[in-house]
Amino acid sequence: MKRLIVLLVGTAVLLVTAFVLVSAGRQPTEARTASQFEQATIPAVAETAEPPPEPLPESAPKAKFTRTIWTSTKLAEIDAALDQCRGPVSADLGADKPVFVAEHDYCGGSAWMWKLGVDDTVELNGKGVDEGLYVVSELRYFPRKSGAQVSDLPPGDVVLQTCVSATKMVFIALESAR
Template structure:
């Protein structure tokens, strides 16, 4: 009886995997299920990831690049950090919900720590932490962001979030 149950379970898992995989084998252009616009290219992580620098305290690949209007669905997908274009004159924002993993790494950064970032929307490379700022979760604005090339953002409590200003120290080439 146990062998039959395992076989049925294995077949069900294989069928589910096939159902999930088949729709992702489309052309490169598709409607993104998390955002409201057609993407020109799939957000595919590199098949050969860049080597992680021994200097980096954390290494993250940005899962999605979007604008401020479409950021919530991208964040809610919990697929990884999301790079957000805030307009000319502003640093790139890289945000991740605390419950999706953002607080597992952003809140553990100290001044002068090194973070390796890759993926769409950021210059791949090593970034140095310059500023760590705690702001109110519901009353902060873009003006509260610290200076930097990239600003990391995640919530750390029901009322507070952390903003981490990063400066590009060394671009990484593939």
């Protein structure tokens, strides 16, 4: 056993000595050249930041409600869109007419429209409307299912409509606040 230990220690010393001698005798190699990949550069991209939106003046009205119009349709087809209860629906009434926006009272229209009064501000966005702030300029009440016509709408950029009771509906004229 003693012989085995001496043999192992001797072998280890020999290996370490050989390694040290080989390492010390090496000549320095030339500096490694960079590969084509390492020399490649990523082209600079000029940042084209959009200018920040103009802040609203401090005197700008604050919106009492913000609503997104979920779809736009023709007036003759508006009932089917309203019946889906997915939010306000717009209809283009033609040149020189306001955009018509309606929502069933039981689908959410009465939760906000009946709370509006003259000079209140509403923010609208979505399909069929110009995004922005609108100010209430007039309210007109009619009997529910009265057969009110486009000619009965108050003048404005947008007219909102919902039922406010079992017997009444309201048309709310909005003017753009721009």
